[in-house]
Amino acid sequence: xxxxxxxxxxxxxxxxxxxxxxxxxxxxxxxxxxxxxxxxxxxxxxxxxxxxxxxxxxxxxxxxxxxxxxxxxxxxxxxxxxxxxxxxxxxxxxxxxxxxxxxxxxxxxxxxxxxxxxxxxxxxxxxxxxxxxxxxxxxxxxxxxxxxxxxxxxxxxxxxxxxxxxxxxxxxxxxxxxxxxxxxxxxxxxxxxxxxxxxxxxxxxxxxxxxxxxxxxxxxxxxxxxxxxxxxxxxxxxxxxxxxxxxxxxxxxxxxxxxxxxxxxxxxxxxxxxxxxxxx
Amino acid sequence: xxxxxxxxxxxxxxxxxxxxxxxxxxxxxxxxxxxxxxxxxxxxxxxxxxxxxxxxxxxxxxxxxxxxxxxxxxxxxxxxxxxxxxxxxxxxxxxxxxxxxxxxxxxxxxxxxxxxxxxxxxxxxxxxxxxxxxxxxxxxxxxxxxxxxxxxxxxxxxxxxxxxxxxxxxxxxxxxxxxxxxxxxxxxxxxxxxxxxxxxxxxxxxxxxxxxxxxxxxxxxxxxxxxxxxxxxxxxxxxxxxxxxxxxxxxxxxxxxxxxxxxxxxxxxxxxxxxxxxxx
Numbered sequence: 001x002x003x004x005x006x007x008x009x010x011x012x013x014x015x016x017x018x019x020x021x022x023x024x025x026x027x028x029x030x031x032x033x034x035x036x037x038x039x040x041x042x043x044x045x046x047x048x049x050x051x052x053x054x055x056x057x058x059x060x061x062x063x064x065x066x067x068x069x070x071x072x073x074x075x076x077x078x079x080x081x082x083x084x085x086x087x088x089x090x091x092x093x094x095x096x097x098x099x100x101x102x103x104x105x106x107x108x109x110x111x112x113x114x115x116x117x118x119x120x121x122x123x124x125x126x127x128x129x130x131x132x133x134x135x136x137x138x139x140x141x142x143x144x145x146x147x148x149x150x151x152x153x154x155x156x157x158x159x160x161x162x163x164x165x166x167x168x169x170x171x172x173x174x175x176x177x178x179x180x181x182x183x184x185x186x187x188x189x190x191x192x193x194x195x196x197x198x199x200x201x202x203x204x205x206x207x208x209x210x211x212x213x214x215x216x217x218x219x220x221x222x223x224x225x226x227x228x229x230x231x232x233x234x235x236x237x238x239x240x241x242x243x244x245x246x247x248x249x250x251x252x253x254x255x256x257x258x259x260x261x262x263x264x265x266x267x268x269x270x271x272x273x274x275x276x277x278x279x280x
Numbered sequence: 281x282x283x284x285x286x287x288x289x290x291x292x293x294x295x296x297x298x299x300x301x302x303x304x305x306x307x308x309x310x311x312x313x314x315x316x317x318x319x320x321x322x323x324x325x326x327x328x329x330x331x332x333x334x335x336x337x338x339x340x341x342x343x344x345x346x347x348x349x350x351x352x353x354x355x356x357x358x359x360x361x362x363x364x365x366x367x368x369x370x371x372x373x374x375x376x377x378x379x380x381x382x383x384x385x386x387x388x389x390x391x392x393x394x395x396x397x398x399x400x401x402x403x404x405x406x407x408x409x410x411x412x413x414x415x416x417x418x419x420x421x422x423x424x425x426x427x428x429x430x431x432x433x434x435x436x437x438x439x440x441x442x443x444x445x446x447x448x449x450x451x452x453x454x455x456x457x458x459x460x461x462x463x464x465x466x467x468x469x470x471x472x473x474x475x476x477x478x479x480x481x482x483x484x485x486x487x488x489x490x491x492x493x494x495x496x497x498x499x500x501x502x503x504x505x506x507x508x509x510x511x512x513x514x515x516x517x518x519x520x521x522x523x524x525x526x527x528x529x530x531x532x533x534x535x536x537x538x539x540x541x542x543x544x545x546x547x548x549x550x551x552x553x554x555x556x557x558x559x560x
Contacts, residue, residue: 008351143518180475185472194551196555211398257516279495
């Protein structure tokens, strides 16, 4: 089949590489508003042809939209209007509720499959695209009851080819869960980077002592604001809830330190150690 | 030479393995109050002999103390009293000011070298000990002007053999800097784990969507409270300062989200992206 990637960045580019490698698609067309990205994707052989959106809609069996969620929200209606019979539209956006609301009731709703691969890195653009980004990771498919059977089947076969696990849920659940296991991690990293960068201005040498633990908790702070601000905007209520809860956990720890209540602090850490059952 | 490791856990055990491998020590003696750990360290060939503290003091050229900082504070005076001429005592504690205050003015102060390898993992005990834990990492040596020249030289040669970089600073600087690039990372991880574990109780499936970013920011929450509570206790003032700053950064992000001021949020993320110059 012929697949189009709209957005030739980290996720779109990595998908393109893998779909070609696994022979899911014989040809990959690329669409990108950023001409430099589009050319780079061609140069890196991530896509076979750079085309316009109209050309892509004319020629593709599968159209994958991999752009920041605010741009997705703007672009999707026009794409949905143009869908041809048999064509499948899939998004890979990091938030789902607003996107599903947008397409709800559209005459071509059945051709759309809402997906979110739980995989990524802190880098962006075509140069960040890598093979094997998705292997053994989880693909979330949302509200699949509203997708046509053949459209869902095409996406599910693709997910299998990518060697991904599939999890089904509705958009609301998705947005709640990602707030807790993805969006908050980015917020804490951004905040931690700001905290330490600020201190560096006063005390200079601070980063000489940084090692693996620091890098681990701060690396997400390299992530692009173009991708993340729209996510926080779309998922504002859930992100605010988890952020409030997280701040209150930190406040509690601060109070325990202030009061020198080390026994309770010890118990809190023991409780947090239960994360061992989740992280292998 | 004969080296003793007091505390056969992650750091002590990894040091023992590497000192033997690099032929820095021909024989490694092990001391541990935890009989099971001591036996395990023998079984894993991390140490050559399990001995009492007195035997270790009698027979060793170098004594490395690798126990939690509260235990270190209790044990160090007796060890300092027993030092024989030519013997070198080195600690690897994660806080330095209180330890340096403790030995200040001791008649054998010159035989002591205060060290902190900026390396570790979230695991503990002899089974966590690994070779190459220290390669290309940084060893902080504190207040070296108060160590005898030959004692410092022995430690510096050892650090070279471990293929580590050396950074020199005083105890006060060390404790300030580690609060920012190590201790706060652990606090945010503990708090994040608690936040998400709490939510899991209400919503179940939450961890199905966890991927690399989550793991990266939360893995330190597997760390042992036996090690970390004493660190937070010793470095309470610095940790409170950085925790307050970090909470205020998070509060600011929360306010920006509440007020839907996405432009300022975007600028904050851009600012935090400057961490790219530190993390390669």
